Amino acid sequence: MSIIRSFIVLMSSLGCLAFLFACSTPQSTNTSNQEAATVEIDKQVHFLTPDGEDVVVSPGAYEVKIEKDGLRLIAEEGTGSESTVIDAEAAKHEESVTHPTAMMLSEEEDRQIITLLLPDGQRWEALGSESGVHSRAARRPRTASSQIKQHLTIRNKINLLRPQLTLSTVSVKYRGEKKTHHGRKSKSTWRLPVNDTHNSGSFTFSWAGYPGNRTLVPSKIGDIQNLVKRKQCCIKVLINGKETPAPRMSFGKSGTLQTTIQLSQARAKTWPKTVKVMVTKGQRKWESAVTKIYATPVSYYASVLHQIFSHDRCTTCHTLGTHDKIVEMHQTRLGAASYPHENNPEAKPHNPTFCGTCHNAANLNNEWFSPSASQGINWKGWNASQVCHKVTGPFKNKDGVVEPPFDHARFDHHFHDDPRILWAVSDGMTPFGNDLNVPLPDNLNAWFNKVDPWVDAGTPCPTYSKFSHRNRGTLPRNLVPQR
Ligand code: HEC
Numbered sequence: 001m002s003i004i005r006s007f008i009v010l011m012s013s014l015g016c017l018a019f020l021f022a023c024s025t026p027q028s029t030n031t032s033n034q035e036a037a038t039v040e041i042d043k044q045v046h047f048l049t050p051d052g053e054d055v056v057v058s059p060g061a062y063e064v065k066i067e068k069d070g071l072r073l074i075a076e077e078g079t080g081s082e083s084t085v086i087d088a089e090a091a092k093h094e095e096s097v098t099h100p101t102a103m104m105l106s107e108e109e110d111r112q113i114i115t116l117l118l119p120d121g122q123r124w125e126a127l128g129s130e131s132g133v134h135s136r137a138a139r140r141p142r143t144a145s146s147q148i149k150q151h152l153t154i155r156n157k158i159n160l161l162r163p164q165l166t167l168s169t170v171s172v173k174y175r176g177e178k179k180t181h182h183g184r185k186s187k188s189t190w191r192l193p194v195n196d197t198h199n200s201g202s203f204t205f206s207w208a209g210y211p212g213n214r215t216l217v218p219s220k221i222g223d224i225q226n227l228v229k230r231k232q233c234c235i236k237v238l239i240n241g242k243e244t245p246a247p248r249m250s251f252g253k254s255g256t257l258q259t260t261i262q263l264s265q266a267r268a269k270t271w272p273k274t275v276k277v278m279v280t281k282g283q284r285k286w287e288s289a290v291t292k293i294y295a296t297p298v299s300y301y302a303s304v305l306h307q308i309f310s311h312d313r314c315t316t317c318h319t320l321g322t323h324d325k326i327v328e329m330h331q332t333r334l335g336a337a338s339y340p341h342e343n344n345p346e347a348k349p350h351n352p353t354f355c356g357t358c359h360n361a362a363n364l365n366n367e368w369f370s371p372s373a374s375q376g377i378n379w380k381g382w383n384a385s386q387v388c389h390k391v392t393g394p395f396k397n398k399d400g401v402v403e404p405p406f407d408h409a410r411f412d413h414h415f416h417d418d419p420r421i422l423w424a425v426s427d428g429m430t431p432f433g434n435d436l437n438v439p440l441p442d443n444l445n446a447w448f449n450k451v452d453p454w455v456d457a458g459t460p461c462p463t464y465s466k467f468s469h470r471n472r473g474t475l476p477r478n479l480v481p482q483r
Pocket residue numbers: 308309313314315317318368369370371372377390391392393394395396397398406420421422423424425
């Protein structure tokens with residue numbers, strides 16, 4: 001089985017070579033002029049720490065260094081402080097490398113291997129998995145040396161190629177937003193801030209000459225100029241190897257060729273993607289290397305929704321988790337004479353019958369009540385990440401029973417039909433006719449337009465770290481590391 005598997009991996013790698021830059025792996029990371037070994041991880045991969053904890057590594061480029069009990073991964077574009085150590089095992093190799101060289105070998109979903117080759121014939125191998133299932137039995141290093149050799153050969157060949165055009169800037173703009181988000185080049189790859197919720201956006205890539213061939217300014221080349229002026233066919237932008245329809249073209253200030261495309265299915269979690277430009281005019285041809293771009297997720301929840309979720313209209317009710325809190329809030333606002341309920345046991349959470357004696361507007365639908373403190377949703381003062389993870393995590397009902405997180409249908413229903421939420425977002429009218437301020441006065445459609453895309457995107461939450469550690473206690477049982 002594993003022989004067949006390696007064969008397939010090998011064949012698909014050869015396929016890449018045949019189309020010269022046609023696919024994204026392996027990458028043209030040039031290790032010959034940089035001392036640090038770098039590895040590119042394209043999907044979230046679970047590894048184990050030396051202590052047997054699960055750590056999820058986000059997609060990106062990482063420097064790999066040997067540490068006493070494993071391999072240290074250092075986020076390449078970070079400040080160096082963002083790093084983690086993963087468990088690794090020693091083995092040997094027969095390649096001649098002049099400096100530490102790292103590679104990522106994806107054999108199958110649950111065999112994602114980072115291999116670090118040292119000049120002295122030592123090899124370190126860390127085994128990860130996409131699903132998070134770690135099996136002890138499979139942990140022995142057993143990557144075929146032919147596979148390592150194959151990987152190095154392809155890498156070297158790609159390094160020899162010198163395309164004429166090179167990516168010089170990348171940016172994205174979303175409909176309805178003023179801001180343009182700009183990408184940055186790190187040592188070996190690119191990073192672009194990409195929204196975790198908007199599905200489509202307008203992406204601009206600009207192209208200059210290849211380093212070492214700086215004299216090549218696309219706007220100075222007559223043929224390219226003509227193509228752009230007449231908006232002709234022959235400039236193609238390929239994303240993940242596929243041609244995108246109708247790029248818009250222009251020249252940037254410094255004479256770079258700018259190509260703008262509309263991408264759908266472009267949420268942060270669909271990256272990294274590769275981009276390549278090809279310009280043809282008769283016999284002449286200019287092209288770039290396949291260039292990989294990783295996403296730095298931009299949280300929609302944090303930038304658009306959190307201000308609503310943390311608005312007083314939502315949080316005040318969520319703070320009324322006990323009899324005392326309910327009485328105190330009302331007495332402070334109305335005076336004890338208007339709210340003589342300090343000894344009334346009915347003034348308690350989850351009691352719409354009592355609350356409805358005053359909060360009885362028809363659109364409240366007899367569903368006016370506050371959550372019990374034991375449900376843990378009193379999120380006043382929490383940050384965006386905390387509220388988001390709470391709301392999308394397991395839900396505790398009023399009896400303290402933990403239920404699975406809301407699914408798409410429940411969120412949809414909750415945000416569209418729950419009279420408490422609708423009241424808080426755009427109404428704010430209280431029993432004796434006091435009109436409290438609300439985030440979106442009389443504009444429920446604005447609320448639906450803001451919240452629906454987030455629910456459709458699967459309610460993504462802000463992530464601030466490249467590494468999320470989870471200890472065994474918090475892991476679902478089938479994901480507990482088997483050590
Ligand atoms: C009148 C009181 C009240 C107001 C106002 C209110 N909520 Fe709630 N909210 C509740 C109650 C009660 C529950 C728990 C329902 C249950 O146990 O079935 C709840 C539950 C929730 C949940 C589910 C929590 C989870 O763990 O999944 C979300 C999300 C939520 N509210 C969001 C909001 C937002 C956003 C607003 C403001 C726009 C808001 N609520 C305003 C009373 C309120």
